[in-house]
């Protein structure tokens with residue numbers, strides 16, 4: 016059973032404005048010593064990437080996230096993945112989460128494929144025994160053979176993705192978090208990856224999918240959230256929400 020509650024959850028991220036980072040400002044600062052330190056500090060700006068977002072998600076919800084670039088979709092997925100804590104408001108999540116955003120987080124280039132299976136599994140919330148138990152599945156699915164005994168810095172980017180994807184999809188989460196329906200590797204592997212992902216989507220109690228592709232939203236989701244400027248604009252059936260979002264885009 017999975018359950019998620021967000022109550023006025025906000026995330027503020029610090030950024031430097033271009034004036035503060037300009038070469039001219041940097042040279043000035045060095046020339047006048049620390050005199051411009053305050054000016055430099057005041058160049059720190061805060062982006063409200065998520066602005067008092069509230070919703071409840073229950074078992075069976077397949078939630079699409081739509082919105083333009085910078086709308087806050089990835090930030091919301093990171094909050095749901097417990098990567099970002101909210102800076103204000105409440106986030107309560109019951110259930111095991113598997114997030115396919117930031118796929119290779121927790122992987123180390125100098126460690127072997129086998130060691131990385133263990134490290135990534137532990138990041139995904141498995142214990143040592145559970146991590147060992149998924150090894151045969153990852154071996155079979157990734158088809159990396161002898162390469163699993165080598166440091167992963169020797170892998171091509173496609174091989175890295177195969178490994179990261181195989182591990183991340185070997186666990187069966189209550190809550191599945193996806194950023195676009197990812198295509199992984201060559202055509203044959205991409206087809207197997209898609210099948211595996213569909214199986215995972217069906218088994219998960221709650222699924223979130225951020226996508227710019229309306230067809231994916233309509234195919235996989237039974238509920239859609241439209242984000243704009245960090246604010247949740249609408250929460251409802253995919254067709255209605257996509258229509259409202261499209262109408263807003265035309266204005």
Ligand SMILES: Nc1ncnc2c1ncn2[C@@H]1O[C@H](COP(=O)(O)OP(=O)(O)OP(=O)(O)O)[C@@H](O)[C@H]1O
Nearest residue numbers: 028029030062064083084085086087088089090091
């Ligand atoms: N690490 C960061 N540091 C500072 N600001 C950030 C960071 N990540 C995102 N932002 C800002 O937060 C806001 C929301 O970004 P977010 O990545 O969540 O949008 P998005 O809806 O996923 O966009 P896209 O569809 O382009 O991926 C944007 O204004 C962005 O510039």
